Structures are given as structure tokens and as C-alpha cells.
Amino acid sequence: MADETPVLYLRGIQRRYRQGTDTLDVLKGAELAVWAGESIALIGPSGAGKSTLLHVAGLLEHQDEGEVYIAEAPTSELPDHERTRIRRTQIGFIYQFHHLLAEFSALENVMLPQMIGGLPRGEARARASELLSYLGLRDRLKHRPAELSGGEQQRVAIARAVANAPRLLLADEPTGNLDPRTSAHVFGALTQLVRASGLAAIIATHNMDIAQKMDRRVTLRDGLVVEVE
Numbered sequence: 001m002a003d004e005t006p007v008l009y010l011r012g013i014q015r016r017y018r019q020g021t022d023t024l025d026v027l028k029g030a031e032l033a034v035w036a037g038e039s040i041a042l043i044g045p046s047g048a049g050k051s052t053l054l055h056v057a058g059l060l061e062h063q064d065e066g067e068v069y070i071a072e073a074p075t076s077e078l079p080d081h082e083r084t085r086i087r088r089t090q091i092g093f094i095y096q097f098h099h100l101l102a103e104f105s106a107l108e109n110v111m112l113p114q115m116i117g118g119l120p121r122g123e124a125r126a127r128a129s130e131l132l133s134y135l136g137l138r139d140r141l142k143h144r145p146a147e148l149s150g151g152e153q154q155r156v157a158i159a160r161a162v163a164n165a166p167r168l169l170l171a172d173e174p175t176g177n178l179d180p181r182t183s184a185h186v187f188g189a190l191t192q193l194v195r196a197s198g199l200a201a202i203i204a205t206h207n208m209d210i211a212q213k214m215d216r217r218v219t220l221r222d223g224l225v226v227e228v229e
């Protein structure tokens with residue numbers, strides 16, 4: 001059964017950076033499993049290694065030791081083009097700043113990753129329209145990012161991240177630059193989507209109100225993932 005297999009399993013992840021003549025051990029054997037439909041808040045102070053963990057989990061960075069399993073398949077020995085394919089087809093990213101394409105409408109921003117993935121324009125448009133409507137942006141489809149509020153831009157970024165129906169959603173402070181009310185609103189939309197679509201999600205956040213609403217909370221302590229209440 002699919003549910004017996006985590007969507008993401010991080011096993012013994014070590015990651016170190018060279019800083020001048022020193023090495024900084026950021027992850028020292030981090031372990032984490034995330035199942036479908038589960039949302040995990042990744043909390044902890046700046047510099048603890050949250051972004052590093054998300055980059056390794058999202059195959060954007062190579063770990064030094066350990067293994068990243070996506071749906072049971074180990075990824076560390078795969079060639080770059082295979083890692084890129086997995087990233088494109090199975091993983092969605094949301095960043096603190098939306099990185100939407102300024103020249104394109106909300107609808108087009110959500111259509112593009114699907115068309116790059118090979119979906120015909122009509123189908124991409126239908127799915128983009130459905131997702132944006134689900135996120136409360138039915139009346140904003142034709143707007144360009146500059147014509148949208150911060151919260152609306154971030155909801156477009158959420159729609160774009162899930163447009164290709166990934167299994168895993170990774171978000172790095174997705175509401176970090178929004179005011180608390182907008183942040184709560186955007187976050188509500190995000191968790192609703194995670195539950196409805198059966199995604200597995202890890203969301204790094206400083207916002208404890210948001211973290212409390214998620215299924216589990218973890219933090220990084222001395223390079224290891226530990227569960228918190």
C-alpha cells in the first residue's frame with residue numbers, strides 16, 4: 001500500500017560547508033520521513049540549517065553523507081538529468097519571495113511549468129484556472145504579478161508549485177514577508193490544498209501559530225531533526 005511508504009525519507013543526512021579554512025557541519029545525520037497528506041512545520045532559529053535541509057530534500061543540493069529517498073527510490077547516485085526530472089515531476093517549491101515572471105499573467109505563470117512538462121496548452125490552462133480559483137483568485141487570472149497584492153502573489157506561487165501535481169511540497173518561509181493576517185490567509189489556503197491533494201509537505205516557518213496548525217512540528221538541534229510539541 002502506498003501509505004506504508006513515505007513520500008520522502010531522509011536517512012543519515014550530513015551536510016557541511018567550507019568556510020575559509022574551517023568546515024561548518026550543518027546537518028550531522030538528520031533523519032526525517034514524511035507521508036502523503038502530511039504537513040510538517042520545520043521551525044528553528046535562523047542559521048539552524050532549515051534551508052539546507054530543504055535544498056537537500058528537494059535535490060537542489062547534494063548531501064555529503066546519507067541518502068534521500070523519494071517514494072522509496074534512492075537519489076544520490078542518479079545522474080543530474082534524472083535528479084532534475086524528479087525535481088520537475090515530483091517536487092514543488094515555494095520560496096519566501098514568489099519569483100513569479102513579471103511579464104506573464106497569474107494564469108500563464110501557473111500554466112508554464114505544466115507546458116514545460118509537456119501538457120497541451122488547453123489542459124494546462126484548465127488546471128491553472130482551477131487551481132487559482134481554488135485559492136480564491138478566480139477574478140485575478142489575467143493580472144500580472146505587479147497588479148496583485150503580496151498575499152495574492154504568494155497564492156499564485158503556491159498554485160505554480162503544485163501545478164504539476166508533485167508528491168512533495170517544500171516551502172521555505174512561504175509567508176515570511178507578509179503581514180500576519182495575510183500570512184494566516186495564505187497559509188490556510190496552503191494547508192487546505194495539502195490535505196485535499198494528498199501531498200506531503202515540509203514548510204519552514206518562524207510563525208508558531210502557523211506551525212501549531214500543522215500535523216507535526218520538527219526542529220533542527222545540533223544538526224539533527226527532532227520532534228517538538
Ligand code: ADP
Nearest residue numbers: 017018019026045046047048049050051052053
Ligand atoms: P536556516 O535556513 O535555518 O536559516 P541555512 O540552512 O540557510 O539555515 O544555513 C545553515 C548554516 O549554513 C548557516 O550558518 C549558513 O551561514 C551556512 N551556509 C548555508 N549555505 C552555505 C553555503 N553555500 N556556503 C557556506 N555556508 C553556508
